[in-house]
Amino acid sequence: MCYTVERKCAEDFDRADELQKYRRQFYFPETNGKPYLYFCGNSLGLQPQKTEEYVQCEIKKWQQAAVEGHFTGERPWMDYHEFLTTNMANLVGGKPIEVVAMNSLTTNLHLLMVSFYRPTPQKNKILIEKSAFPSDRYAVESQIRFHGYDPKECLIEISPPQGEYEISDEAFAECIAREGKNIALILLGGVNYYTGQLFPMEKITKWGHEQNCVVGFDLAHAIGNIPLELHKWQVDFAVWCTYKYLNGGPGGVGGSFVHERYAEDSSLPRFCGWWGHEKSTRFAMPDNFEVMSGAEGWQLSNAPVLSMAALIPSLEIFAEVGMDKLRTKSLKLTSYFEFLLQEKLSNEVEVITPKDTNKRGAQLSLHLKKGGKEIHKALLENGVICDWREPNSIRVAPVPLYNNFLDVWLFVETLETLLKDKKA
Known part of the structure; x- marks a missing residue:
């Protein structure tokens, strides 16, 4: 696939995504009336909207x-x-x-x-x-x-x-x-x-x-x-x-x-x-x-x-969806995620998850070269939920059932801003 760093690239992928409709079947936690960017499905998945009914x-x-x-x-x-x-x-x-x-x-x-x-x-x-x-x-x-x-x-x-x-x-x-x-x-x-x-x-x-x-x-x-x-x-x-x-x-x-x-x-x-x-x-x-x-x-x-x-x-x-379609989207999401990190933050972030997409699932684990735990806290304060694991890993899981490409783009933009602020 052909990736660019512009926001429009993510929006174009989302418009073409046949699984985008399933995102609307889940509840996203909110902060100040705005949904969090949620990348913690590898710890606790979001609640389907039908769960309460069942x-x-x-x-x-x-x-x-x-x-x-x-x-x-x-x-x-x-x-x-x-x-x-x-x-x-x-x-x-x-x-x-x-x-x-x-x-x-x-x-x-x-x-x-x-x-x-x-x-x-x-x-x-x-x-x-x-x-x-x-x-x-x-x-x-x-x-x-x-x-x-x-x-x-x-x-x-x-x-x-x-x-x-x-x-x-x-x-x-x-x-x-x-x-x-x-x-x-x-x-x-x-x-x-x-x-x-x-x-x-x-x-x-x-x-x-x-x-x-x-x-x-x-x-x-x-x-x-x-x-x-x-x-x-x-x-x-x-x-x-x-x-x-x-x-x-x-x-x-x-x-x-x-x-x-x-x-x-x-x-x-x-x-x-x-x-x-x-x-x-x-x-x-x-x-x-x-x-x-x-x-x-x-x-x-x-x-x-x-x-x-x-x-x-x-x-x-x-x-209804099937794992084959979910796996296809998952590979695209993590590949796009890795592309953005490489293009914009290669000097600040090391991806420790295998680069071979056949050797990973819907997760990239990141080592930040400076301020790992501090940056993780700042991400939460700026509307992003992901996961910190000692000694030095931020785990980010773009789940194909409810995450989209714009989520990934916004995560990288937020992370880039926080790292720049820390340098300043």
Whole structure:
């Protein structure tokens, strides 16, 4: 595409954007009666305008039907999680039997590691990226200790070369080939939360399986951001949250994927709860646990209905738009963003997200050479919401579902003005 630094370029792209209409289906926070420029969908997605209607529907049912709401209405509570399954499965490239909405991300991660981290004296290590999200690291270390091993010996961290930010495909391949005989589990973020790097999940799964390693992914920053094909890639398991790109609301329900090849494997160890019991006999209240087929067999409790209701409108938008169109626009947005930064601020800003668009999602992480945290605060004061992460990164996520090219242009203009003021 041909980019220029003039505002008209952004406006022309927006006029030609077939997804521009979806922007109007979300609420933007405001300051002094004017919408913020919002680039924080990688932390908390905006609220779809239909969310309140869906949540209020269940609140009204609770008022009017009480316990009978489990069996009445358009979406009976008894099976409420099932109303999310198809659309969520499509987003991760899984079959409905492989996907379930339940719990929260880290809870689901622990539940699946009970089943899929099976250390032995010879094969007991877990491979993560060095800059993994802290919750993943804490969960992994606690699982290692739970099994009687020492994280200092059993945790392998892969990192970029000194002074760089990207982990190459070759580095992943070499590490797995070298350490694979000792690795029980490979657990990586699909998209690294800090740098925004998209990891080669299909390749990593193949390399891991060649070494008889179980391979799982935390998709918190990947689902709703990039197209996924978990079933095709033969990924063993994955977990995610829904409050980032999926716009499910703060603390929204999590999701899990377990590959179909484990669907009938009742021998896998697991922590059990009654909602994972075979549905047809669940209310007979038997003493013996009979596991459900597929990912639903890892459920513990009945559905958090209000949280799930808040997610449905966004999933319906994703189903209507499709990830292919969103990915196409996302690549254009980040490319345009990077162009403007290079043309106008190359001396002040370093982009640490991979330059190869196939290795990133809807996020650019910026290192400001001077005044990073101070500039981030000034951005907020000037009507821009983005994200600061220690030690020195401003994460900016132009989300294709509701951000546009003019948003990106205005962000760069604002940042340029603030940096000039700081110099003066």
